[in-house]
Amino acid sequence: MSSVTEKKTRMPSDERRELVLAAATTVFGDTGYAGTTTDAVARASGVSQPYVVRMFGTKEQLFLEVLHRALDKLDTAFRAAIAGDPEVGIERRLGLAYFELTADRGILLCLMHAFALGADPVIGTAARCGFMDVYRLLRDESGMSGQQAADFLAGGMLANVVLGLRLFDDYDTEPAVQELLGTVFPEKLDIIRRSHPPLTPSGPSRTAAPGR
């Protein structure tokens, strides 16, 4: 079995940690917090299940790190947009920043899953704080009014739902889906579409790793 990426030398642990976090983001995004097993994260990362647990201590803490990472990326993207070219309207700048985030489904889907778990004492608290931080960022540093910020957030939430529902999978067969997606993503629709290929029954094959 000669994989192309076969390595004799060991990967630095920081790098491996980030790799696991990225894989965990994808898996948690697809199956939610309670619905994903640490083993699934391990397989998606190419490491063993006990190692995932030992790296993060707990599945809950792993999810919290995934959540913080996602919120960080959102924060970074929005701040860059706010500091961007003032010739372009702020809403469009933010919208384009959001579009770039959709390239990684997991980031936005993990946020949605967290936003639906407000009743959880730990995850809910973190999610509330993160959400309000985003709102405050939009309202206080983008020059938007509270109403504008809320409207922008609302559009983002609809976009998240569209991603979570995998509506793109029905784009070709459902006219109403085409119309809706056209208004939710008025720009770059074809690009987003290409980065969200339909889910084949067997799933888009990632690198296979032996089971538990």
Add this chain to the structure above:
Amino acid sequence: MSSVTEKKTRMPSDERRELVLAAATTVFGDTGYAGTTTDAVARASGVSQPYVVRMFGTKEQLFLEVLHRALDKLDTAFRAAIAGDPEVGIERRLGLAYFELTADRGILLCLMHAFALGADPVIGTAARCGFMDVYRLLRDESGMSGQQAADFLAGGMLANVVLGLRLFDDYDTEPAVQELLGTVFPEKLDIIRRSHPPLTPSGPSRTAAPGR
């Protein structure tokens, strides 16, 4: 132990079934599909765990029934709003209908959970169909344009997130929360607030039932 609702006579099974569905809606809303156990649903319903399974066959089928019930209530409420007083603008009529639905957190939260599970072959399919049915209803039978319908949906999604996050719990302590909620729920804010009391650490005590 003389409970007030102590009954000698047996409850009709249709009624009991609806009771279990309502309880399941609340529990699934709080902890999501994968995160809730059939035992939790049973305890919230006051019946035994095996009975819940036997009534619905499978946890998955139970959730599907909960989902359909929620979509039905949404459909019914929106159709009533569409047929309502034309003196009032359609958006306000629909908004008020949505407000009434918030009285039962579970309905909207179950929808959100389902909307985030698009990758699930069974639940995802049902969720996509239900969501698009709602969109088509708004676009085709309310007189709204596709853009209006999408905007209304976006506002609804933000409202759902606000409910899922339990932002009302922080209303008194966070000024930004007050401002945001004021713009998300421009009407009846105090009424919604009263129907969404903060979650005490031990949880708002429902009727206790013996564990498994």
Add this chain to the structure above:
DNA sequence: CGTCGTTGTAATCATCCGATTACCTATTCG
């Protein structure tokens, strides 16, 4: 009354899954 379908439960099973333990291997440092 007796029997039969319906409504419901207690006990239990088989599986899954997060976590722990014990162990192995690479790398660093004296």
Add this chain to the structure above:
DNA sequence: CGAATAGGTAATCGGATGATTACAACGACG
């Protein structure tokens, strides 16, 4: 080199959980 530390896995455990089975209580009907 040789010991020590960090990176990593195989094996396994214990509890949770969805589902099944066997059985009990109720109620209608002859």
